Amino acid sequence: MKTVYQKSPGLTGVPLHYCPGCTHGIIHKLVAESLVELDVLGRAVAVAPVGCAVFAYEYFNCDAQEAAHGRAPAVATGIKRVRPDNIVFTYQGDGDLASIGMGEIVHAAMRGENITVVFVNNAIYGMTGGQMAPTTLVGQPTTTSPLGRSRLGQGAPLRVCEMLATIEATAYIARVSVHSIPRLNVAKRAIKKAFQLQIDNKGFSLVEVLSTCPTNWGLSPVDALRWVEQNMIPAYPLGVFKDSEGGS
């Protein structure tokens, strides 16, 4: 019998705690497969965030450090500077990276730290129960913007890729989505490329992945995928914003 599909050995097999219909599991899989296919799982060190993916260290089948909220890029910097041959990546949500950890991500990018960042944007604080994030869409209701996020006073979505792409020392900045199979394949290629650039010592790489939060959006898993396509992508255009090697 021929094996045509198997769970990636890049994952430990510990059952994921994510809500039904959440796309964190898919993104974990893409990261794990990339590490295995590039043959770097044995020298990978993950940095887990605070947020829904706080238990990422239970799932990725490699060494890991758990960081304080928002500090993953600083922790990754410490690891990578000590052990440049390790493949160091952070896995961060939008509250972690785009709010409390904005200083750390901008300056890791500014230094051109040779790390890879997987940035999961679902436009809401998931773990804490659906509060407004800096990436929440204008008009999107959350528990702390019950009338919908207002442009004045609560602001408009922060576009992390566009911002970081202006930073000279970045090697690769891309935004992808996992709401459909074709998009998922593009996302996989982007994540793999980001790791390849780190292996080649090209510097800072970040892939933003648009993700769902059916629980806190109050949508079914299928409707949540549709919401990504219809509402998030117009606010967060997909594409490659920076590629130091050219091409996309």
Next chain:
Amino acid sequence: MKGNEAIAAAAINAGCRYFFGYPITPQNEIPEYMARELPKVGGTYVQAESEVAAINMVYGAAGAGARVLTSSSSPGISLMQEGISYIAGAELPCVLVNIMRAGPGLGGVQPAQADYFQATKGGGHGDYRVLVLAPANLQEAVDLTQLAFDLADKYRNPVMVLADGMIGQLMEPVELSPYQPACALPPKDWATTGTAESGGRRRIINSLYLYPDQLENHVRAIYRKYLEVERTEVRFELYQCEDADVVIVAYGTTSRIARSAIEKCRRLGLKVGLLRPITLYPFPLGAFDRVVDRTRAFLVVEMSMGQMLDDVKIAVAGRRPIAFYGRTGGIVPTPEEVVKQVQALLGGGGP
């Protein structure tokens, strides 16, 4: 050598190859020395975007198995408290240097000892302690900095060298002898090196325990280390206490002032000695038992409104009166001021 440079040189001598920091007066000679000297020995200096980032870089580097240092001064150390709590919680070794300046708030850049509570009682959130070493001269600053790395590795806990702007800026001759570890150092078989290098078993650096019984067990295990620290790592100095009617209790800069004051007192026929804590945590409680029977009173001298004073009260436990003399805001007390305090104390009851 300047105090700050001596501390930096001692760190490199002890095998520290990584420094993460952020500029703040009056400790800038430490990062500047490290930026200049670390590359020469194959080390790495990173200027972080903030003290918050710096301490988290320390966390990552310590978790990767390195000997790592950061230094700052009072307001910057406040910013690092979150990270120090995580480092203690994840049981990582690192050395912190606090060259204290006057507070609260932005305060001033002159010397102070007003971070004693923050340094010795935890500082950040949760149940943990930081080992705190307080040098009074530059040779001791060198020796204690090197010892700090050994203690950090031995106990897998942050260790702080606590000095102030005066010691940081002071110039004294120091001797840097070839470094020898002060104790047997355990292997870092917990460091995240990648599973390929460690033989397959995953290594996780973490302080998250969502089940209360697991977290309590974890904290109890950490506190068993502190029990051992309190049993074996206490360091202090007794100076002219044999016949002292008054024992001055002071550490760091104020212990230097106290020493001058004691000389003046002795010339005036006043029998005064010094009890100088070298480790502030663990605090030398037992040292007080050695002098309490012979002395009539204690005089605590600090460059603060009275912080170590609380620990002295615990140590003396009501057996003798305790007087306090403190200057703050960046003012260093003079020996004459201390002599006056001694005279007032002895004049009160008559010798």
